[in-house]
Amino acid sequence: MSEARSRPRRSSRRGDTRKALINGAFTLLDGQKSFDGLSQRELTRYVGIVPTAFYRHFASMDELGQALVDEAFRALRQILEDVRTDVRGSKRPVSxxxxxxxxxxRAHRSAFRFIAAERFGGAGGIRGAIRREMRLVQAELAVELARFPYLKDWSSTDLHMIAALMVNAMVAIVEEVLDRSAADKAAEAELMALAEKHLRLIVLGIPHWRSQA
Amino acid sequence: MSEARSRPRRSSRRGDTRKALINGAFTLLDGQKSFDGLSQRELTRYVGIVPTAFYRHFASMDELGQALVDEAFRALRQILEDVRTDVRGSKRPVSxxxxxxxxxxRAHRSAFRFIAAERFGGAGGIRGAIRREMRLVQAELAVELARFPYLKDWSSTDLHMIAALMVNAMVAIVEEVLDRSAADKAAEAELMALAEKHLRLIVLGIPHWRSQA
DNA sequence: CTTCAATGTCAACACATGTTCACAGAAATA
DNA sequence: TATTTCTGTGAACATGTGTTGACATTGAAG
Incomplete structure (x- = not known):
């Protein structure tokens, strides 16, 4: 009983609680809740903190919402960058x-469930931020598409149109994956195969497209 | 002053309040709220009813939620049937x-905003019902696709795969339309053109698809 | 070791929530 | 007209909510 701390009621690590609040919120929202159905007390209870301690880290619940958006998008951007480098060095880009x-x-499941749930579900501010980010993703994909030889002389408008279709298709698949339990590997594999077919079908149409600009 | 009713505090029409509650809920949710952020008091206040009168029509808020799902899907099915008959008698099916x-x-805006918002936002029961309905829509489109001559000998699996892609594309467009103000006709026209291009691109790919079953 | 900012706790606030109960007036039925 | 069934009202409940204020303890900096 040399090092028996008297009472470890205080978490004691310096900046951890803020992250705990954010992660806790993501976890709670990963269930069947939307952000405006999540209460401050429920969250602080879950994190193991007294309600008032919350305000040492966020001025209000709205500010927490903003932080969740920021964090989710940080993860999104990171993912997309990783995916891009993976695809660039690949002989089979689609798969x-x-x-x-x-x-x-899958590694950032709850963050993405948050985005999916709030994309049309929640407050206008969050919705707007998500839509903005979505457009960015689309624009970046259009740029990426332009690298392919047989798309080199396509109009920017048409490239964006293809990018939009592809992004929509992938978003639909991702949302469906998120809507299933993380353990359901079979469903995930099935959806992966479906996503690949969808992208391939789109790609097949591309050479036959005549831009009527 | 022959017919001056003393006080019209009671709405007096027989089964109207139930509908008023449903429509009121849709209207309130059309703003920036999700269902589990909508309170019973807020709704009854909006409809102009005392809180307790609510329970003459629904046993609980959950039951109201179920009624909203039912009503929204009733509208969805009606719409899709109308669309099908429109398309069958048309020389230019896509547009x-x-x-x-x-x-x-557009005519059932708020009902569809409800579906879009709760598809991934809300409680599991609602999510499940929506997903089930979505699959049905997909299956029906697959049947409709089978009517086209050059798709006659396609496998059912591949037909479903095409249907899924098309449904996803249209859902994305519809959701984006709903996310804009109903008055923004310019955006709507733009999205309509985009939807048409997306469908056409998909159709262009179809003849070149080789099923690797 | 002292000091100080950071971060926690406890008590309290004013108010909102979902729901129940006993009651009242209107509409439909007889 | 008398009666019963719907549907609305008012007060009340226990509980939950976001937030504030005054105080305590911690870990790091001096």
Whole structure:
């Protein structure tokens, strides 16, 4: 009984509680809750903190919401960058894209459930931020598409149109993966195969497209 | 002053309040709220009813939620049937489909905002019901696709795969339309054009698909 | 070791929530 | 007209909510 701390009621590590609050919120929202159905007390209870301690880290619940958006998008951007480098060095871009994307998404599941849930569910501010980010993703994919030889002389408008279709298709798949239990590997594999087929079908149409600009 | 009712505090029409509650809920949710952020008091206040009167029509808020799902899906099915008959009698199926769909959706805006918001946002029961309905829509589109001559000898698996891609594409467009103000006609026209291009691109890929079953 | 900012606790606030109960007036039925 | 069934009202409940204020303890900096 040399080092028996009297009472470890205080978490004692310096900046951990803020992260605990963010992660706790993601975890709670990973269930069947939306952000405006999540209460401050429920969250602080879950994190193991007295309600008032919350305000040492966020001025209000709205500010917590903003922090969740920021964190989720930070993860999104990181993922997409990783996926891009994976795909660039690959001989089979489509299947690499799908595999890499879903694999990364699985590692940040709750953050992405948050985005999926709030994309049309929640407050206008969050919705707007998500839509903005989505457009960015689309634009970046358009740039990436332009690297392919047989798309070199396509109009930017048409590239964006293809990018939008591809992003929509992948978003739909990702959302469906998230909507299933993380353990359901069979469903995930099935969805992965479906995503690949969808992308391939889109790609097949591309050479036959006549831009009527 | 022959017919001056003393006080019209009671709405007096027989079964109207239930509908008023449902429509009121849709209207309130059309803003920036999700269902589990909508309170019973807020709703009854909005409808102009005392809180307790609510329980003459629904046993609980959960039951109200179920009623909203039912009503929204009733509208969805009606719309899709109308769209189908429109498309069947058309020489230009794709553009007819898009125009007809968006036009009908506009007429049931708030019901569809509810579906979009709760698809991944809300409680598991609602999510499950929506996913089930989505699959049904997909299956019905697959059947409809089978009517086209050059798809006649396609495998059912591949037909479903195409249907899924098309449904995903249209859902994405509809959701984006719903996310804009109902008055923004310019954005809507733009999205309609985009939807048409997306569908056309998909269709272009179809003849070149080799099923690797 | 002292000092000080960071981070926690406890008590309290004013108010909102979902739901129940006993009651009242209107509409439909007889 | 008398009666019963719907549907609305008012007060009340226990509990939950976001947030504030005054105080305590911790870990790091001087």
């Amino acid at each position: 690499t894209l799908v595999r890499s994307l879903l694999q990364h998404v | 007819t489909l898009v125009r007809s769909l968006l036009q009908h959706v």
